[in-house]
Amino acid sequence: MNKQDNTTTNISGQHFIGGNWTGKADSFTSFNPVENKPISWMFSEATQQEVNEAAIAADNAFAAYRQTSSIQKADFLDEIAKQIMTDIDDIIAIAHQETGLPLARLQGETGRTCNQLKMFATYLRSPSDVRYADAANPERLPLPKADTRLGYLPIGPVAVFGASNFPLAFSTAGGDTASALAAGCPVVVKGHPAHAATSELVTKAIARAIETCRMPAGVFNLIQSSEPAGARTLVQHPKIKAVGFTGSLKVGRILADMCSARPQPIPFYGELGSINPQFILPALMAENAESLARTQVQSMMMGHGQFCTSPGLIVALKDPALKRYLASFTDEMAMQEAAPMLTPGIAATYQKMTQALMSIKGVNVLSQGKAATASHHTRPLALTVSVSDYLANESLQDEVFGPFAVLVQCDTMEEMDQLIAALEGQLTASIHGLERELKDCGQLIENLSYKVGRLIFNQMPTGVEVCYSMNHGGPYPASTDSRSTSVGIESLKRFVRPICYQNMPSGQLPADLRPENPQLITF
Structure with a gap:
């Protein structure tokens, strides 16, 4: 691996909004914790207007992205993983400078990040979730029974907060982003200021995947911010429909309270730590x-x-x-x-x-x-x-x-x-x-x-396997919703909501609710 020199690596310091790089990189710097000194890259501090543009771009992309097929979304997730691996040497070298984490650890974390994306892609190509229907009974007395079928819809744009301790697996293209995209939800990532350059490099890989797969431009957005104002504006924006967060109990509680105090409250999925x-x-x-x-x-x-x-x-x-x-x-x-x-x-x-x-x-x-x-x-x-x-x-x-x-x-x-x-x-x-x-x-x-x-x-807790059966959550304050997980296939369910279709013509039903679906159980 060739270690990159921070004076020559191409870091713009900008935001990525609606498919475009924007913003003036003059507000805050990266920091090298090992050498205990700033790195020369400068980054833009997201303004209220820029956060607004990112949320609107994600909302504009939602109408098109939610209509993409499971196969198209799977191809997109696989392409993100492919593009990250194309840039893996640069990503790891930059993350090493910004976090001080060992190169071997970052190599493994990059692999885990890509494996999460690939796991959701595999799931989307062969969904195994059971679906339920109740057959109509027009002869039932005293009232006829309607045909009802339970489906799920993506909830809309999701705000994702990068985590300080996992610059890849719980950040820009990490588990919250992967599960939201798999669910059909566009994403606005608030990059963690401790690894802003790493976030930009990963975003560049995602941007290439968006272009290759012809996805709507606002399906993924990155805003850089080192101040609380950017986070507040993002979670309070009316176009944001859920928040994924990994971080401290103090900050998580502040954001959770903001989400619940909105005129239209939204779910806040916070993983807030543990003494294990x-x-x-x-x-x-x-x-x-x-x-x-x-x-x-x-x-x-x-x-x-x-x-x-x-x-x-x-x-x-x-x-x-x-x-x-x-x-x-x-x-x-x-x-x-x-x-x-x-x-x-x-x-x-x-x-x-x-x-x-x-x-x-x-x-x-x-x-x-x-x-x-x-x-x-x-x-x-x-x-x-x-x-x-x-x-x-x-x-x-x-x-x-x-x-x-x-x-x-x-x-x-x-x-x-x-x-x-x-x-x-x-x-x-x-x-x-x-x-x-x-x-x-x-x-x-x-x-x-x-x-x-x-x-x-008879095992230690360090290490969270990315797999179908994993649960990474727990009763408060470990997480803000003990019914959810931030790792594994079940994490996708955080970003969908149930909908019942009553007497819907069969030709209009979603594919997974039609009679030919072998996973459809009819009562």
């Missing part, structure tokens, strides 16, 4: 304390703790095996490097939160990584605390975005259950135990299942 608790049962701890500790640290350190599924809470019983676990955990942590985070703001928040937590009564430092050698680096940290002190301090239960975990020591299994009862909603939780002891933990498993969107056994 790990429950270690005693028999497995006795057998594998050392390997469990090493695996925990390795998972916690993936992406320097900047995964939404990073394990930030460990719950175990106090017994001799726990002492072995703590010793191995401490040794493994001591080898971990301090490092920069995705942005200076994220690093500053991590430092502020961890300093505050260490000062709480009853909290002890379990272990730390190597000391930071630069002011913008963050040091890995693990704290330990009793159940009573953990439950007494809400700040200990908040997500700390970064290489951090709290280990809670329980005296009994009943205390584990008390902790589960106090948990907020989570994206994931893991239970580590031998099969024989899991048989005796049915109530604990059931209680925990009501707190999470994905319940994992």
Whole structure:
């Protein structure tokens, strides 16, 4: 891979609206978090007028795009993936400069981004969803029964917010964009300012796919913005019919409240983070304390703790095996490097939160990584605390975005259950135990299942498989709608709405509601 020099890479810094690049690139710069200094590219700050133009362009494209066939949409998604892969060297090199994420990680994330697009394309070519119809019964008394068939329509233009920690898989052409396009909805992406150049390069690939597949120009739009005003204008625009967001609870809640306060409220699908608790049962701890500790640290350190599924809470019983676990955990942590985070703001928040937590009564430092050698680096940290002190301090239960975990020591299994009862909603939780002891933990498993969107056994949570059966969501505050997922085929359903066709002539029915569809179940 040839690393691109930022002075020669062609970055316009503009918005992409209705098929055209527009805007004056003179407002904010990219930033290199490793070197802790700005990159020379300048970007345009979206004005209210430009956001308005993007939303209108998406709405204008909706009438044509919703009429495209499933095969045409599938070809479009495949072409986006193809064009991204054509530019993969440039995209990865630029993303590396803007995020500091390892090249291998970005290579894998680009592949995942393309696989998401291809998965939806495959689904569109061979939809397997069951459809329902009720046959007419004109002889029914006291009133005749009409013919009714349940279908689905795309809801309209979708606003997608790029995520700081996934510049590709949860950003410009990521899961929210892929699922919205698969559903038949045009998209307006609000690029994340931490990787604005990456967003532009991916948008250029999408633009070529639009032209190749002859899609309506406004089917995809990118606005660049580093200020809250751009986000507010976008989510409040009357042409926007839904929002997909991956980010912090604070910002997500602000946007969600805006969506619900609109004259015509719209759905807000926010994935807002999680502490992803790990429950270690005693028999497995006795057998594998050392390997469990090493695996925990390795998972916690993936992406320097900047995964939404990073394990930030460990719950175990106090017994001799726990002492072995703590010793191995401490040794493994001591080898971990301090490092920069995705942005200076994220690093500053991590430092502020961890300093505050260490000062709480009853909290002890379990272990730390190597000391930071630069002011913008963050040091890995693990704290330990009793159940009573953990439950007494809400700040200990908040997500700390970064290489951090709290280990809670329980005296009994009943205390584990008390902790589960106090948990907020989570994206994931893991239970580590031998099969024989899991048989005796049915109530604990059931209680925990009501707190999470994905319940994992004997594995760490980091890594979300892009597949048909995945659920990436959970009870609030993990996500704003626990019935939805932001990963997997089911994510498409966020951007469609049901419609019942009553007594519609068969020739006018959508293809999936006609009698020849083998997936149509008629009652």
